[in-house]
Amino acid sequence: MAAQSVRPVRGEFARAAAMEWTRLASLRTTWWCVGVGAAAMVVFAVLMGVSTADRIADDPASASEFSYVRLTSQGVFYLLQFVVLTLAALIATGEYGNGGSAAALLAVPRRGRLLAARAAVTAGFAFAAGAAVTAIGIGALRLVLGAGVPLDPGYAVRTVLGAGVCMALFAAMAVGLGTALRGTAATIGAGLLLLLGIPMVLQLSQAEWLSDLAAAFPGFAGVELYASGDAGFYTAPHDGPVNAFTVLGWAAAALIIGYAELRSRDA
Amino acid sequence: MLTVRGLTKRYGGVTAVDGLSFEVRPGAVTGFLGPNGAGKSTTMRVLLGLDRPTSGAALVNGVRYADLPRPAREVGALLDGGAAHPGRSARAHLLALARGSGVPRRRVAEVLEEVGLAGAAGRRVGGFSLGMRQRLGIAAALLGDPGALLFDEPVNGLDMDGVLWVRRLVRALADEGRTVFVSSHLMSEMQLVADRLVVVAGGRLIADAPLSELVAAWTRSRVLVRTPDPGPLAERLRRDGAEVEPADGGLVVHGAAAEAVGDAAHEAGVRLHGLRREEASLEQAYLELTGAGAEYAAGRGVREEQREEREGK
Structure with a gap:
């Protein structure tokens, strides 16, 4: 039982996050998702x-009526967010049933710390990937359209950062949902309903208050x-920070539910 | 040192572990023996903080697993069927665990070497054989060089080489002064590796004693007698303190040597047509002691036969 040389203790959270990063980055699925998202965005940009x-x-x-922001945002809405949802759902649920979740809990027995690390790492990755893919989409559009259609760099940056933040929060939400539901299919299903299904149905209704309620769901607020308010197909009753808080609220709520489940259930 | 104290675990209406108490000490291999469904895996999962006890406690070095400051340094575990995500390489799986538990990354190569997986380190776990998965699970358990090890059915699915390897490893770990706790449903396997046995059935403790004591207590022999005059011989043997049961064509005698039975027959003037000593195996004794499973199987067999009769077969 050779005594281990005690290295200076890095933060417990940093250790858990390092573990989660290794787990995320060592799966081919992760990189496939990023590749598929980027390819889908490029194809969308070229077609449009x-x-x-x-x-x-x-x-x-x-x-003069053309809007880079609007078209790119539609690409994010119709394509990229679902790739992020799938990736985060796989990260949160991929190890139930093969013993991997028990292995992670043995290394990091504090369940709150494990979930926080997983959510933070997945969200950070989704931010980077989401922003990069959005930037690639804008770049591809610009290449196809040429200099004749001017691009406002300020708006482009806002779209890239906004999409990154939104993808990060959706990823955190999916990690929370996945931890609560413990199944990949159920998590993706629930995510689809929240991002697209339910708000679309609310929009179909003739009643204005129901239609406005769609903005309370994460996909439309996102x-x-x-x-930046120029989605092209939908106008929420309110612009600005309220939409950011809506998305943030969904992510926080999903993580709280996930934590409650993780804490109370046997692993 | 592992301590289980008044441990009860219920899943819904099913009691998996029922008031179990025992200790596992360092420097020895302690076998955890019981039929499938006896509560062995559940007890181990509670010890590791994966499942929450309904009541009682299961402690590692006197502390709940989740309260250990460096759990991987104190206890390592191989769980039943537990391995890794099939899409990850063996090395990445162990590296992630090393990072999470604060173990230096050089340990990854060391344990891969130790379990004989160095050559397969870069391969994805999905392509591993059952034996390789068990080895990977053991590598994960050894990662933090812990003082206590829990192995849940480590030889399940292993070929003969693998079984021998696990036996040697378990012995070597105990000889290094570690606490080694190994579960199995096979008495024969436990006889080969354990110094001490904790025997459970139906979630309850049946025995907690050194292996040699259990072997002495559980190994029984009997003498089978074939004779046309069982009555006088039985009477004579009972007077000498033996237990006698009538059997087809003679008697079954417990508590007397074959020689003593022969002498008794001679003195009583009883004709003998056969005299044979029979050794009841340790396995047999274990099955009788943990009999719930066996009774269930036998009972079900009878009921099925009756149903078949009713159905006119």
């Missing part, structure tokens, strides 16, 4: 860019946030 270029060739005046 080519058709926009055609329209501008027919009617040069329409160039698109308002990263599109």
Whole structure:
């Protein structure tokens, strides 16, 4: 039983986060998700860019109506957020049933610390990947459209950062949901309903208050946030920080529920 | 040192562990023996803080697992069926655990070498055989060089080489002064590795004693007698203090040597057609002691036969 040389104790949280990062980065699925997200965004940007270029060739005046922010945000809304949801759900639930979740708890027995580390690492990764893929989308659009359609760098930066923050919060939400539900399929299903299904149905209704309620769901509040109010297909009753707080609230609530489940249930 | 004190664990209406108390001391291999479903895995999971006890306590070095400052340095565990995400390499799996538990990363290569997986370190766990998975699980248990080790059914699914390797490893770990706690449902396996046995059935403690004591207490022999005159011989043997049961074509005698039975027959003038000593195996004694499972199986067999009769087969 050779005594281990006691190294200076790094923070307990830092250790848990280092473990979660190794777990995340050592799965091919993680990098596949990033690759698929980037590819989807590029294909979307090229398709939309080519058709926009055609329209501008027919009617040069329409160039002034074109919005990089709107089109990129739609790519994030229809494609990227679901890739992030899938990735985070896999990270949160992929180890139930193969003993991996017990192994992680043996290394980091404090369940709150483990969940916090997992959420932080997944969210950090989703921020980086989300911002990068959004920037790639804007870049691809710009390449297809050329200098004839001006790009406002300030708006582009806001979209890139907004999408990064939103993807990070959605990832944290999915980690919370996944920890509570303990199944990949159930987590992705619940995420789809919150991001798209329920708010879409509310929008279908004729009643204005129901329609406005859609903005209380994370997918719609999110698109308002990263599109800076220019989503193109939907207008929330309120612009600005309220949408950021809505998304934040969903992430926090999901993590609290996940924590309660993780704490009270047998692993 | 592992301490289980008045431990009870219920899952819904099912009592998996029922008032279990025992201690596991360092420097010896303690076997945890019982049929499947006896509560062995549950007890180990509570010891490791994975499951919460309904009442009582299960402590590692006097402390709950979650309260250990450096758990991986104090106790390592191989759980039943526990391995890793199939998409991750053996090295990445262990590296993540090393980082989480604050173990220097050089230990990853060391334990991979120790369990004979150095050559497969970069391969994904999904492609591992059952034996390789067990070895990886043992590597994870050894990662923090802990003073106590819990192995849940370590030889399950291993080939003969693997079984021998586990036996040697378990012995070596105990000889280094560590606390080694190994579960199994096989008496024969425990006889080969354990110094001491904790025997459970139906979640309750059946025995907690050194192996040699249990072997002495549980190994019984009997003498089978074939004779056309069982009556006078039985009477004579009972007078000498033996236990006698009538059997087909003669008697079964407990508590007397074959020689004594032969002499008694001679003195009583009883004809003998056969005299044979029979050794009841330790396995047999264990099965009888933990009999709930066996009775259940036998009872079900009878009921099924009756049902088949009713159904006119």
